[in-house]
Amino acid sequence: MTLSEPDLTAAMTAALNGRAEAYQVALSAIAALVRTRVRRRVSGDFADVEDIVQETLLSIHLKRGTWDPSRPLIPWVHAIADHKLIDWMRRRGRHNRLIANGIDFETLAETTPMPEQDLVGVDLERHLAMLSPREQHVVRGLAVEGLSVRDVATALDMQEGAVRVALHRGLKRLAAAARQEDRS
Structure with a gap:
């Protein structure tokens, strides 16, 4: 499922206001968005991609209350997905370089402490x-x-x-x- 930024933001806002069906719509759209983003950055098997997607969705669920509805949702989702990708790289000990949008994720993973x-x-x-x-x-x-x-x-x-x-x-x-x- 693909939603535009305004529609996704509206769905997540409704979800935060207690509408369960809106939360399902938002999570489905977020899952598709994250899956596409991760596939572009990970040249591993499908299970690795799905692991990162599921970890990202869990993190979004746990941190959903910290999202500010006055700000765009997609950059917030991308930031969480990128952190989960970095976590995955740390666990896997990847030595291949992963560079996207000019960011060297391997170097970032080695030098950025993650509070959680x-x-x-x-x-x-x-x-x-x-x-x-x-x-x-x-x-x-x-x-x-x-x-x-x-x-x-x-x-x-x-x-x-x-x-x-x-x-x-x-x-x-x-x-x-x-x-x-x-x-x-």
């Missing part, structure tokens, strides 16, 4: 305790439970923008704590 990777294997609850109570609720609601920004904002009596800021700050602190733990 810093949290892999870490005792999340112990680290969540380091955050302020408000940041704990925001991170747990958005990143762990998969709630929408609107739901968390309503539950905590906060503005949606403040929830996004709290999520960013909380994840940044968690990543820093994980890096500090790795150094110890």
Whole structure:
């Protein structure tokens, strides 16, 4: 399924407002978009492409509340897909160069720290305790439970923008704590 940017943005906005059928439409269109993007960059087998697509869709699902509906959706989706592609390259230890749009993804993968990777294997609850109570609720609601920004904002009596800021700050602190733990 292919949707134009305005139609895809409208579908995702409706999905964030609780319309399940709009979410299905948006995810189908996003899957097709990501699949095409990944196929152009990965000369591997179909399973590799589908793995990256599925990881991207999962990440989009978990981070959907962080997307700002006043901004275009497709660049946000492409950025997440590119990060998942970089993650895949790191795991696979690819030595062939992957260059698209003038970006050397292999070099970028080797030099760009990914905050969410810093949290892999870490005792999340112990680290969540380091955050302020408000940041704990925001991170747990958005990143762990998969709630929408609107739901968390309503539950905590906060503005949606403040929830996004709290999520960013909380994840940044968690990543820093994980890096500090790795150094110890």
